[in-house]
Amino acid sequence: MRTGIIAVAMLLLGCGMAFADQAAEKRVVATLDPDGVQRVQMTGGEYYFNPRAVVVKVNTPVELRVKKTEGLAPHNIVLKAPEAGINFAEDLGSEIKIIRFTPTKTGSYPFECSKQFLFFASHKARGMHGVLEVMP
Template identity: 70%
Template sequence: MWKIGAVMLLLLCCFAAFAAQPAERRFVAVVDDDGVQRVRMIGGEYYFDPNIVEVKVNVPVELHVKKAGGVAPHDIVLKAPEAGIDVAEELDGTEKIISFTPTKTGSYPFECSKRFLFFESHKEQGMHGVLEVVE
């Protein structure tokens, strides 16, 4: 009987680990004719798509982000003052445009800061990603 319990526990752990590590959805921004890198992003339960975003340093970025359907509230938070980035925006069904210019190369994590009561935070459930600022 304990063996079945152990197997169940193992499966549960695997599932939890899988859920917390969403598949990589990478987007490499291109610079538009007007010199702006535009990134379209969706935030949903519980993911960002894309979740790896590559942009060029010292080129303006416009993050066009909106919420997928569903009742849970979401936001996007990216604090990287060393790179001139300070983002904290509630998401809803209409596209929000967040503008900034990254001034330093590096990998900067972003996340949804929401949590419902005592449940795992959205970040813990996979709602996070990385902004990669490259040369």
């Protein structure tokens, strides 16, 4: 009986840690490299971005290094916030694509994949979107 309880407790603990890991993986704070550029690696696939939330510092150059996971569906990453110095739309490929910008205004800016196949739900509607958080 006692071992049963311990086994269940360990199982729950294990699940909790797995979820924590997943959550941590989906929100990433950009690393500020010695050259003063904040870099983040991202992947896009069916139908998600990982990380889903990217945190950067305002008025500091950013480099998003984005690539597509395996799969036939084409993907892109689009963020239109010219008022904050961010404005890009890049098709993703199996090679890393480098997207450079310097955010000039704090706030939360949504990005998405704007692809859609015929009459099917858009990639964005299927979950392929995220948010860039620009912090002071």
